[in-house]
Amino acid sequence: MLIVDNDLCVGCGLCEDNCAFAAIEVVDGLAVVGDTCTLCGACVEHCEVEALVLEGAEKNVQMDLASWSGVWVYCEFRAGVLASVSLELLGIGRKLADARGVELSAVLIGSHTEETAEKLIAHGADRVYRADDPALSFFTDEAYGAVMTKLIREHKPEIVLAGATAIGRSFIPGVANSLGAGLTADCTQLDIRDDDGALLQTRPAFGGNIMATIVCPHSRPQMSTVRPNVMKALEADATRTGKIIDVSLDPAMLETKVRVLESVISEHDDVNIQESDKLVGGGRGLDSEKGFELIRELAKSIDGSVAASRAVVDSGWIGYPHQVGQTGKTVAPKLYIACGISGAIQHVAGMQSSETIVAINRDAEAPIFNVADFGIVGDLFEVIPKLISTIEGRRKS
Amino acid sequence: MKIIVCVKQVPDAKDVRLDPETNTLAREGVQSIMNPYDQHALEEAVRLKEQLGGEVTVLSMGPPQAEDVLRQAISCGADHGVLISDRAFAGADTWATSYTLAKAVEKIGEFDLILCGKQAIDGDTAQVGPGLAIQLQIPFVTCIQRVREADEKELVMERMMDDGYDVVAVKYPALLTVVKDLNEPRVPSLKGKMRSKKAKIAVFSAEDVGADASCIGLAGSPTQVVDVFPPPPRGERAMLTGTIDEQVAQLVEKLAVYL
Ligand SMILES: Cc1cc2nc3c(=O)[nH]c(=O)nc-3n(C[C@H](O)[C@H](O)[C@H](O)COP(=O)(O)OP(=O)(O)OC[C@H]3O[C@@H](n4cnc5c(N)ncnc54)[C@H](O)[C@@H]3O)c2cc1C
Ligand SMILES: Nc1ncnc2c1ncn2[C@@H]1O[C@H](COP(=O)(O)O)[C@@H](O)[C@H]1O
Numbered sequence: 164m165l166i167v168d169n170d171l172c173v174g175c176g177l178c179e180d181n182c183a184f185a186a187i188e189v190v191d192g193l194a195v196v197g198d199t200c201t202l203c204g205a206c207v208e209h210c211e212v213e214a215l216v217l218e219g220a221e222k223n224v225q226m227d228l229a230s231w232s233g234v235w236v237y238c239e240f241r242a243g244v245l246a247s248v249s250l251e252l253l254g255i256g257r258k259l260a261d262a263r264g265v266e267l268s269a270v271l272i273g274s275h276t277e278e279t280a281e282k283l284i285a286h287g288a289d290r291v292y293r294a295d296d297p298a299l300s301f302f303t304d305e306a307y308g309a310v311m312t313k314l315i316r317e318h319k320p321e322i323v324l325a326g327a328t329a330i331g332r333s334f335i336p337g338v339a340n341s342l343g344a345g346l347t348a349d350c351t352q353l354d355i356r357d358d359d360g361a362l363l364q365t366r367p368a369f370g371g372n373i374m375a376t377i378v379c380p381h382s383r384p385q386m387s388t389v390r391p392n393v394m395k396a397l398e399a400d401a402t403r404t405g406k407i408i409d410v411s412l413d414p415a416m417l418e419t420k421v422r423v424l425e426s427v428i429s430e431h432d433d434v435n436i437q438e439s440d441k442l443v444g445g446g447r448g449l450d451s452e453k454g455f456e457l458i459r460e461l462a463k464s465i466d467g468s469v470a471a472s473r474a475v476v477d478s479g480w481i482g483y484p485h486q487v488g489q490t491g492k493t494v495a496p497k498l499y500i501a502c503g504i505s506g507a508i509q510h511v512a513g514m515q516s517s518e519t520i521v522a523i524n525r526d527a528e529a530p531i532f533n534v535a536d537f538g539i540v541g542d543l544f545e546v547i548p549k550l551i552s553t554i555e556g557r558r559k560s
Numbered sequence: 561m562k563i564i565v566c567v568k569q570v571p572d573a574k575d576v577r578l579d580p581e582t583n584t585l586a587r588e589g590v591q592s593i594m595n596p597y598d599q600h601a602l603e604e605a606v607r608l609k610e611q612l613g614g615e616v617t618v619l620s621m622g623p624p625q626a627e628d629v630l631r632q633a634i635s636c637g638a639d640h641g642v643l644i645s646d647r648a649f650a651g652a653d654t655w656a657t658s659y660t661l662a663k664a665v666e667k668i669g670e671f672d673l674i675l676c677g678k679q680a681i682d683g684d685t686a687q688v689g690p691g692l693a694i695q696l697q698i699p700f701v702t703c704i705q706r707v708r709e710a711d712e713k714e715l716v717m718e719r720m721m722d723d724g725y726d727v728v729a730v731k732y733p734a735l736l737t738v739v740k741d742l743n744e745p746r747v748p749s750l751k752g753k754m755r756s757k758k759a760k761i762a763v764f765s766a767e768d769v770g771a772d773a774s775c776i777g778l779a780g781s782p783t784q785v786v787d788v789f790p791p792p793p794r795g796e797r798a799m800l801t802g803t804i805d806e807q808v809a810q811l812v813e814k815l816a817v818y819l
Binding site: 241 | 740778782783787788804
């Protein structure tokens, strides 16, 4: 319950201004809470006279938190490839484990994982739980979920991280739900709280307009999916040592009701735009599918991949896997070059956490310039070819 | 075919933003809309009903106003609307939401298929669909981009992956979450609009669905929000000046570290 202390409330309206849900309103000089309140706490945070209190009904079941220890990272492996976010997770996982004074373990699930376990150790893991079986060559929520859930129940780690990828965001929610564990989606920052060692999980919400920090006060493990490209991987260190544990798999665990008939890897190798650290985004300003070729050329010249606004995807110039934004993918590359994109809030929601944003648009008033670090006002058919030749000239010299 | 579609009422993203000057939320006339992904889930449910027969029930958990999205769904072809609404649900995270929706599904009774959007655009978690499937102990598949074949027993579909797509088959009962590429939602027909006005929406409380008080709302939520703040401001933007050639040259200089 959100409780208003009428003696303290001065009716200043700060709570009203800060409510994303229009759920609190000043009536006759006092704050009144409405039905749409989600108890997010934004108003409590902003109240300068401390007139608002969130009264958390205490959870009846108190877990023995101290019996959970260690940081775990799910390392995604598919069709012979280790997802690059896995190494980033080991980087942040190492930091968290050191801050807690505990071990860092990696969970590797798949088939023909070969040397991958050693690689995970070189990148920071103290221990690798390896579940390698032909039945795990295709991803299924059921089998992957069963392996992960079993391991967590057996070993009781305090923290479990996974990439916020198609796979991570599919089966990890099922695992967390089975365990009754808290799971925070698509985190961009993770820290350990000094006073109690809790995991502080920070993530954007409302399409990146608001950041929220989330904790799991009375349950373990604390679970997060983490946005690719945000955390830093450690340099590989071949001298590091660790233990590889082969997980024994009960055949019943690997049976699934969902059958994978075929796995189609896109012939364009650049569909996985979330992993790419340089993206060139094209919008309706490109005029036609042919215009879009310019975007591909520019992307090629910087070894980047191609992204697009929804308008372009809807026009059929490029496939949906390339769409960035609220109803597409969220990306955080080092460099995002937006060409002929107006910068509608729904598009910006998907790319505003990029490190550097460049906008090329002939309309100086286009909202994309509000999030850009560098802007060129001009006709992209003139700007982009020049940009490509300048970049190529520079690379040659 | 009995199909349940979970729909959520969300604030329209374009209205929710922090005013850079005052650092408060500018929410002038925040409109509530049906979560965009859920519109695609609904459309697919109505298409399956048209192909295979049966009925579509739309289910929402939210404040009394969430009735609006249920009526909207009925105008687009759903048959029944169920709202679960209770002050005690406030503060629910994805675990508590999945639990509560599962209780409501049990109350609704038999079903073959549950459809959810991939994610809700307010929380962007994509966790409720899989969570609901686990609570109901049925298989789930996320991010469906195409239904290839559907009959009375089984669905064959494409699920979007980061590197392409997988073709998967699943028998009923099952839960699916869908992405935008799946279909083009229809606009309500005049007849649909008339029907939605007259439709009776069933409203259930926590007690009506037999929800355990320790599993709903804030009490039932393993995660808790402890801080909400504006995103760090981006650095000063630089509008480049000079002729296009000069601007391009400056830009390439600035981007040197990435090239
Ligand atoms: C529920 C919902 C969800 C949505 N989700 C998404 C999403 O996930 N992703 C997304 O991108 N959008 C999304 N949208 C759509 C979004 O609102 C915009 O319509 C879309 O992003 C616009 O795409 P655009 O910038 O390419 O096109 P436009 O808005 O048409 O902009 C084209 C720009 O190109 C410039 N231009 C034109 N010609 C030239 C030239 N020769 N040289 C230089 N500049 C030129 C113009 O000045 C203009 O600024 C969503 C909308 C809704 C309602
Ligand atoms: N309160 C709710 N009522 C009904 N359906 C919901 C609710 N919250 C989430 N959902 C469903 O779960 C999907 C994913 O939501 P989320 O996990 O919140 O991103 C949505 O697209 C809806 O289909």
